[in-house]
Amino acid sequence: MAELKVTAIREGTVIDHIPAGKGLKVIEILRLNRPNGGVLLLASNVHSGKLGRKDIVKIEGKFLSEEEVNKIALIAPTATVNIVRDYKVAEKFKVEVPDEITGILRCANPNCVSNHEYTVSKFYVVSREPLKVRCHYCERTMEEEEILGNL
């Protein structure tokens, strides 16, 4: 099968090279499954030279904040973000796991002060492959599965 043809979008964002099966999770954490007016397309299990299989998410009429890009990096570190204007890719970049993750992740430790008092959560990335982060407050480390469950 040649390039899969799905509706092109006029303005918006295409998130490409998502590991196969993680596309729905991307939609979930960006809360795109809520009615927002734009078209949302998910292509799953698409053939990819780099990844074998990949997912692609297209969102019409939406551009991502830095925080949203960081969230994607945590669950789909291979993803690329394409910003589309007037049917053309105006900008393209790879997501990157930042050294510090602020505000977007909850601590998995129920006895961590950050789950009880007003704080902005903060984690330090201990390792990227596999992903491991340490809570700034309780110092406990979280691994991939826990991270996904607490985004």
Place this chain on the structure above:
Amino acid sequence: MDWKGRDVISVRDFSKEDIEFVLNVAERLETELNEKGALDYAKGKILATLFFEPSTRTRLSFESAMHRLGGSVIGFSSAASTSVKKGESLADTIKTVEQYSDVIVIRHPMEGAARLAAEVADIPVINAGDGSNQHPTQTLLDLYTIKRAFGRIDGLTIGLLGDLKYGRTVHSLAEALAFYDVELYLISPELLRMPKHIIEELREKGVRIHETTDLEGTIPELDVLYVTRIQRERFPDEQEYLKVKGSYQVNCAVLKKAKESLRIMHPLPRVDEIHPEVDRTEHALYFRQVFSGVPVRMALLGLTLGVL
């Protein structure tokens, strides 16, 4: 490193130089204290001890340290007697108390509470235990005790005995010992072995580690035996606790095989891990260890207050 205003929250925040510096200041203060009886470096300064959960020993040790430095102490020893009971946030409690004091010592049942307190307060905050996370002053006083007893830490063979799985004290002590050239024997029941990630971390830092269940076979090797209590409340399952309860007891029979110079430490309180008959031997270092808390905490209080 400028210590004035610095917070003491986690052993992770310390470098080897920091540790050595504190130990040296503590030693200097101990000598001065012996000569003069009382010191007045912190005259006019007030320590607030905020114990959101009770820990009488730790609180008395800090209070004694502050009094010995010539300062004074205010505080509470359980959250029940404060407006925390009325739902006040930790941040508000800290912001209020810092209006009354120059340095805060906090003990709190939640992990990360001391870090949060330090972020909120403009005055230095010292962690006296946050849940199962950190108790950095205990680790420093443990190192101080070893250094005072042997004149050094490098080159020693140290056994950690008991609950190495849940024991906060042994985790941070082991991490701090990784700064030194030591050999570690980790002696515990199978169920209570030191967590893998800590062992990996120590190995990466070049510590020679042996894991064993055999105390009697190991004891002849050791310079220091650090004993911990197996705590019932740490066990999710009572059955598991009963399986390991009383696994080890250090008594005079066991000690027959030890070097004469072996020193035994314990963060106390003990239950039955060390028989009282050991108290009268030269091996017992645990009460001396309790004393060490005072000069070490004097050093930390004085340094963070900027009066030393």
